[in-house]
Amino acid sequence: MRARLRQLLGWLSRPAGAATLFFVLLAVWLASGVFTVPATSLGVTRLFGAVTDPAVTPGVHWWWPAPVGAAARVEVTSTFTLSIGYAAPEDDPALASRLALGRWLTGDTNILELRARVNYRIADPAHWLLSSESPRDVMRDVVGSAVTEAASALPVDDLLTSGRLRLAERVMTRAQGVLDAYGLGVQILGVNLESVEPPADVVAAFQAVQNAKADRERAVSEAQAYANSVLPVARGESEKRVSESLSFQSQRVNAAQGAAEAFAKLAFEHRQSPALLEQRLYLEMVEKVMPRAKRYVLSPEQPGELPLRIME
């Protein structure tokens, strides 16, 4: 064993041996420069610290290994997510518990709890890798400040309802502008406000407002239901009254016409034999009327008090 080692050292001490070893090591070092860039990524190569290619396309490549050069890969097609309002800032534990809740001030000095997710992708791999020490932390703070700026200019009722989209838009534009100025090589794809809620201390009061709003809507719809039930009835009733009067009209006119015709016929008869008809009509009426009344007949041959007595 020891003899073998001595033999190897002896071989290495000869110029030919040393040269062989040197070339073998050189070959191994050069071979370590082979790197692959996946389809989802771009590569960044550097030579003596300076960037030589900021966007090496996917595939198998060779570049000088360390310490001469360096090669790195950055995923550029993936979407990354940054959460806002979930994690606590670490610097002040007492404050952290409350800032952790993601509380922001609104324009009308209310407090709201906001949670958002920021989706972003790496637009410039070289900048993302090399221009900042901790790009994600920078992004988190920048987005936080954009939320602060936007939320402290909007009233709480807006933020809880229609203003959510506006807030997300403002945050996105503002944060992207600042990040571009920093040269972070990042592109914000969207800001999703996952929740905008009043803190637990006041959530009941906000719920009461929602209930009151629902009450208002209910009162209005009940009144409308009343109107909707009353008006058709009134329309029906008025139509009924008009049509009643119309039927009265036809009845009345027809009756009049009937009576007129009847009279005309009677009058015609009367012209034929006036005395006879008059006699008949008279007797008919007497027959009709007389049975109802009390009747007394006085004889003209018996004048005196008797009729008066009978009448008593």
Added chain:
Amino acid sequence: MNVRRAVSLLVVLAGAGLAAFTPFVVEVGQFAVVTRFGRPVATYAEPGLHFRIPIVDQVVRIDGRLLLTEPPVSEYLTLDKKNVIARPFLAWRVKDPLRFLQTVLLRESAEARLSAVTSSELGAALGSVPFEALVSVDPQKMRLSKIAEGVEQRVHDTAAREYGIDVVSLRLERLAFPQQNEAAVFQRMRAERERIARQFRSEGEEASLKIRAEADRERSELLAEADRKAAQIRGEAEAEAARVYAEALKQDPEFFRFVRTLESYDKIIDDKTTIVLPADSPLMRTLVEGPPGAREKK
């Protein structure tokens, strides 16, 4: 022999020369300051391969990337004596490596100084504006961005002048209330919500009453209109009937008077009426004396 000596001399000289210029790499986003016995002799801002004399020269590397500093969160007082918590952050990079090296040297001390400057500038700025300049729905009053920019400008100038630092931006990540004030804010929020809830309820009542009153009014209008129409139609009907009737009666008024008189007996005479008939009245005479023909025969 002479040649051999010359060659070996050359090899030694070349070796010494190479040793005199030991290579070192300056990475992108990095500054390198070469100091000779502690005294800076060269500054490299560009990435690449550079040389130095070994032992004599030292290379000090300074991070030239964008760095993030979050000064400790603290409480400030606005002009109108309201407590507010501000959480600033700075994004900065070294601009003048030599100055940076001479004044702060280490990143930790740079951050400490930046934090101190930020705190005092922020305190001064927030102390000179009312609270509603920070938080307001009125764009005229709202000056948060401007205030932050002013602080940024002053911190930037100080840092550039004193420490060779370029403050790229200073922003407020958060504004918040201290715990003891938060309770008062919640109290106010609750009161505000109650007011809004009451308003919603009375608005609902108002709208409801209005809609109902409107419906009632419309209903009575509809009915009144219908009654008017009906009365008009009835009147016309009466007029028409009267006209038709009168037309017929005009043919024989005398006979009509007779018929009508008979009809009125029907109405006048009921079961309370007592009629006294003289026996010689035309009605009774036939009963008593027999038919006119029989009378004459007798």
